[in-house]
Amino acid sequence: MPDIRLEHLRKDYGAVTVIEDLNLEMADGEFTVLVGPSGCGKSTTLRMIAGLESVTGGQIMIGDRDVSQLEPKARDLAMVFQDYALYPHMNVAKNMSFALRLARMNKADIDKRVKEVAETLDLKAYLDRKPAELSGGQRQRVAMGRALVRDAGTFLFDEPLSNLDAKLRGQMRAELALMHQRVGKNMIYVTHDQIEAMTLGDKIVVMKFGKIMQAGSPEELYRNPANKFVAGFIGSPTMNFLDAELSEDAGTLHAKGEGFAIPLSAQKAAGLQSHKDRKVTLGIRPSSFAEDSAGIEMPVILSEYIGAQSVLISEMGGQRVAIEVNSVAPVRTGETRNFTVQGDEVHLFDPQSEAAL
Amino acid sequence: MSQPSKVYDRQNPAYYALLVALVLMAIGPIYLMLATSLKLNVDIMSDSGGLLFMPTLRNYETALCDFLWYKPEHLRRCDPTFGRALTNSLIIGLISTAITLIIGTMAAYALVRFRFFGRDVVSIWTLMMRMVPPAVLLVPVFGIWTFQFGLDGTRGGIILVYVALNLPFVIWILQSFIVQVPIQLEEAARMDGAGPFGVFFLVVLPLIKPGIAAASIFTFRVAWNEFLLANALSDRNSRTVPVTIVNSLTEFDIDWGVIMATGMLLAIPPIIFTFVASRQIITGMTAGAVKG
Numbered sequence: 001m002p003d004i005r006l007e008h009l010r011k012d013y014g015a016v017t018v019i020e021d022l023n024l025e026m027a028d029g030e031f032t033v034l035v036g037p038s039g040c041g042k043s044t045t046l047r048m049i050a051g052l053e054s055v056t057g058g059q060i061m062i063g064d065r066d067v068s069q070l071e072p073k074a075r076d077l078a079m080v081f082q083d084y085a086l087y088p089h090m091n092v093a094k095n096m097s098f099a100l101r102l103a104r105m106n107k108a109d110i111d112k113r114v115k116e117v118a119e120t121l122d123l124k125a126y127l128d129r130k131p132a133e134l135s136g137g138q139r140q141r142v143a144m145g146r147a148l149v150r151d152a153g154t155f156l157f158d159e160p161l162s163n164l165d166a167k168l169r170g171q172m173r174a175e176l177a178l179m180h181q182r183v184g185k186n187m188i189y190v191t192h193d194q195i196e197a198m199t200l201g202d203k204i205v206v207m208k209f210g211k212i213m214q215a216g217s218p219e220e221l222y223r224n225p226a227n228k229f230v231a232g233f234i235g236s237p238t239m240n241f242l243d244a245e246l247s248e249d250a251g252t253l254h255a256k257g258e259g260f261a262i263p264l265s266a267q268k269a270a271g272l273q274s275h276k277d278r279k280v281t282l283g284i285r286p287s288s289f290a291e292d293s294a295g296i297e298m299p300v301i302l303s304e305y306i307g308a309q310s311v312l313i314s315e316m317g318g319q320r321v322a323i324e325v326n327s328v329a330p331v332r333t334g335e336t337r338n339f340t341v342q343g344d345e346v347h348l349f350d351p352q353s354e355a356a357l
Numbered sequence: 358m359s360q361p362s363k364v365y366d367r368q369n370p371a372y373y374a375l376l377v378a379l380v381l382m383a384i385g386p387i388y389l390m391l392a393t394s395l396k397l398n399v400d401i402m403s404d405s406g407g408l409l410f411m412p413t414l415r416n417y418e419t420a421l422c423d424f425l426w427y428k429p430e431h432l433r434r435c436d437p438t439f440g441r442a443l444t445n446s447l448i449i450g451l452i453s454t455a456i457t458l459i460i461g462t463m464a465a466y467a468l469v470r471f472r473f474f475g476r477d478v479v480s481i482w483t484l485m486m487r488m489v490p491p492a493v494l495l496v497p498v499f500g501i502w503t504f505q506f507g508l509d510g511t512r513g514g515i516i517l518v519y520v521a522l523n524l525p526f527v528i529w530i531l532q533s534f535i536v537q538v539p540i541q542l543e544e545a546a547r548m549d550g551a552g553p554f555g556v557f558f559l560v561v562l563p564l565i566k567p568g569i570a571a572a573s574i575f576t577f578r579v580a581w582n583e584f585l586l587a588n589a590l591s592d593r594n595s596r597t598v599p600v601t602i603v604n605s606l607t608e609f610d611i612d613w614g615v616i617m618a619t620g621m622l623l624a625i626p627p628i629i630f631t632f633v634a635s636r637q638i639i640t641g642m643t644a645g646a647v648k649g
Contacts (some may be wrong), residue, residue, distance in 0.1 A: 052544050073550035083647035085541035089563040098559075099549035146549070 002048050003028045003063065004049070004154065004186060010057035011044055011210075018044050019210040022058070026203070029178050031187045034199035035194060035233070043158055046190045050079050050156050062154070078147035079156040082163065082231050084139045086131040086146075093117075093127040096145045117149045120182075122174075137168045148179070154186040161196065173199060181333035183248060194234055198222070206230045228354040231347055237286045237311055239347070240321040244282040246348075255346060257283045258317035272348070273287035275357060283347035286311065286324035295340035298323070303331045312337075387624075394617035401613050404431070417617035439619050441594065442601035447626060449512055449587075449597060450580040453519035457576050458569060460520070461527035466557055468528065469535045470543070487525035491510075491585050500587045510592030518586050523576045530575070534568030535561060539647045570637035577630050581623075598623045 008212035009022040019041045026032045034042040047053035049060055060068040067075045078099075093114055100110045118124045121141045126213050131139055140160065147155055157176075161169045177200055180187055191197055197204050198218045205215040206229070214226040218234075225231035231239050244257040253269040253276070254261045262282070264272070301320075302313040305327060312331055313325040323339060325331065348357040360370055393401055395412040408512075418429040421439030467473075469482050499509070508514030538561055546556045584599040591600055602616055602623075 050548060052547065071552075072547045073552070077548065079545070079548045081541050081545060081647075083539070083541050085539065085545035085647055087542060087545075087560060098546070102550045102555060102559075146545075150549075 003030075004188070005061040006045070006058070007061065008058035009045070009060065010054065011041070011048060012056045017210070019048075022210070022212060024205060024212065026186060026188065028142070029186060029200045030183050031189065031200055032205060032343065033189045033191060033197040033203070034205045034207060035191055035197040036207035037192060037233075040207040042190045042192075042205075042207050044166060045207070046156055046158055046188060049188060050077055050204070051075055057090065058199075076153040076155055078150040078152035078154075079158065079274055080143050080147050080160045082159040084131070084143040084163075086139060086142055088131050091128050091130050092123060092134070092142050092145075097144055098146065098151050099150050111126075113149050113151075114145075117145045120179075121145045121148070132346040135165055135170065140164060140168075140172060144176075144179070148183070154188065157187065157189040158192065160189075162191070169196075176200060195236060198234065203357060204234070206233055210307055224356070225283075226356055227257065228283065228349040228356075231283050231349070231356070235285055237322045237324060240286065240319075241315075241349075242282045242284070242286045242317055242319050242321070243279065243351070244317075245277065245279050246272060246290070255280065255348065257282065257319075260317055262341050262346060263343050264346070267344075268344055268346070268348070272357060275348075279351050280357060281349040281351050283343065283349060284321070284341055286322040288341055288345040289323040289325070289339040290342070291325065291337060292340040293338050297336055297338050300331055300335045301335055303333050305330070336352070367373065367511070390617045390620050393613055394621050396614060398614055399613070416614035417622070419612075419615050420618045420622060424591065438596075438601055438605070439598075439615065439622075442596050442598045442619075443622060445512060445591075445595055446581060446599075446623075449515050449519065450577050450626070452512075453516040453523070453580045454573055454576045456516065456520050457523045457527050458573055461524055461572065462531055462562065462565070464524070464558070465528045465531035466535055466561060469532050483525040484529045485525075487522075489528070491522065491583070492649050494522075495585060495589055498586060502590055509590055510595055512595045514590050515587055518590065519576075519580045519583065521587075522583075523579055527572045527576060531565060531568050534565040538564050541647055549553040567638045570634040574631050574634045577634075578627055581627050 002019075004026040006022050006024040009019060009024075011019040012018070022045060024032075024295070034045060036042050042120040044053060048055050048068075051067070051070060051074075058130055059066050062075060087098065090098065096114050096117065097110045114127070115124070118127055121144060123138070123141055123145055126134060126138060126142075131142065134142065140163070160176075161172050164172060173196060180200075189196075189200060201218055203215060204218055204221050206213045206221065208229055212228045213233075214221060221230060221234045222350065225234060228241065232241070242257055244255040244260075247254055247256050249256075249261070249263075252266075253264045253272055255264060256262075261330065296316065298314040298316060298321075300312050300314055304311040304313070308327055310325055310327045310331060312325060314323055316336075331337065349355065350357055392410075394416050395414070396410050397413055397415065400410040415429070415431055418425065419432060419436070420439040421443075422429060422432055422435035428435075464483075468476060468483075480513045502514050502518070503509040506514070508517065542560055542564075543556050546560045551559060582599060583597075584603070588598045588600045588603070591597065596604070598619060600621055605612065605616060
């Protein structure tokens with residue numbers, strides 16, 4: 001299982017440049033998730049790695065091999081497609097063994113491998129069925145099984161769960177994570193769902209407009225987003241962004257806005273002296289608010305009960321914010337509550353470049 | 358679910374009259390042919406109506422005398438013309454259909470999936486070619502086949518011209534079937550290690566079976582019925598059934614019974630062929646392949 005490197009990868013469709021200069025390294029056995037909004041180039045990147053899309057410039061290195069001009073079959077990859085892409089004229093067993101039969105493996109070995117994989121995926125009872133006779137979740141498992149029997153060095157997933165209903169998606173997500181633990185292969189996974197990215201990835205690569213906004217572990221991205229886009233993309237409910245100004249008050253830096261002034265921790269303030277008296281974008285996660293009678297007075301415009309947590313929609317400095325609170329004491333719409341924000345839990349961004357400060 | 362109603366609306370009798378007339382027009386000639394083929398020449402020529410006669414298989418025996426395991430009593434000499442023509446028609450029809458389908462499916466696939474210079478032009482002009490009436494082709498084809506290729510009077514020559522004649526339509530109809538095969542299936546096959554031919558034969562071909570069946574019915578029917586070009590290109594030994602029937606209408610002798618028997622026999626192979634092929638025409642071939 002070699003590591004995979006993308007070096008100065010570029011993709012043009014005619015005059016349109018989809019991906020300009022993509023550099024990424026994926027370590028051996030790592031579960032890498034490419035995540036981003038529609039049209040950010042994540043699927044194109046995956047398809048270039050797969051060999052289904054030609055590379056306009058740059059290199060794809062798998063181990064020491066430059067595979068960027070090779071046929072898909074020469075790259076030692078297996079792929080699971082968004083729409084399953086099962087061969088409708090073959091039954092489940094034939095679907096799963098297709099690659100092995102093409103590789104002219106002997107029949108006894110094929111049967112053994114298919115049986116093993118079918119067992120782990122709970123598909124043994126369906127081996128004789130055609131795809132049309134299976135449910136969505138079963139089809140998805142067959143698609144996964146087809147990749148698994150291959151024993152390829154790297155597995156590619158192109159939004160494999162997006163066609164499943166919410167409950168099944170959660171189930172399959174867990175199965176995928178277990179599968180990665182079990183086989184320990186390189187996995188590259190494309191999704192637009194940040195929860196999938198957070199729960200599955202060893203490394204998350206957030207993309208936008210064909211560029212990597214940030215790559216790192218889920219914690220890294222959540223705690224230290226490199227820019228406003230990543231901060232807004234990772235985490236649910238989404239981070240609140242407020243216009244504020246940095247000003248010094250009694251020796252500590254404050255992020256000040258209409259009706260609020262949040263003192264920054266010494267650690268945060270350390271690098272920000274040069275930004276004193278400048279405008280900033282203040283980012284506060286909904287979970288960073290804490291109820292405190294000495295805090296800022298905030299009206300509850302809407303209270304969304306989710307279960308253990310409730311999300312309150314409120315207003316702060318004339319701007320709408322979401323606050324996540326424990327549901328122990330129910331909060332009613334129309335009430336007024338007081339909240340404080342810890343100075344080390346806020347994020348500051350440059351309003352122009354949107355980069356983290 | 359309600360039970361299907363057994364009560365029908367009363368319809369205007371004129372509709373039924375029209376329906377009966379249409380049915381008669383459709384079935385009448387076939388009935389006449391069948392009846393005549395079962396009559397002796399004496400009965401055919403007699404004026405005393407045509408409804409009462411002793412049915413006989415003599416005409417069929419005459420037409421098929423070559424293939425019979427016994428020698429029919431009424432024949433002094435077995436004329437192999439009709440038997441030979443049936444064999445020719447079958448060979449030419451089946452082989453030209455097979456060749457057309459092999460080339461046609463591949464060409465259609467290339468036109469749909471591969472990007473190459475001149476693709477759109479080729480795609481349109483293949484169909485345009487089909488619009489040229491065979492009568493226009495008659496003289497040039499005859500000239501080229503005879504004087505340049507030396508293919509006149511051979512089955513191969515006729516097969517070749519039928520392939521050329523049918524190919525455009527087959528390519529055109531199969532294109533629409535191939536477009537419907539989800540591209541993800543082909544990509545999945547490529548990821549599974551299939552080359553272009555593997556993708557085509559193992560994934561695409563099985564999924565366009567209904568299209569191939571429809572195209573084969575059409576192709577076989579055209580090859581089976583074609584008269585004009587076959588008449589120009591065949592000789593005594595390579596004549597097809599339509600040409601033979603027309604040639605047996607001479608000013609000296611017209612053996613109506615045998616001609617009608619041949620006509621009945623001529624109708625059977627396309628019916629069998631269509632019956633077999635049409636069983637392949639089932640909808641929903643790609644059900645379950647991808648999320649709809």
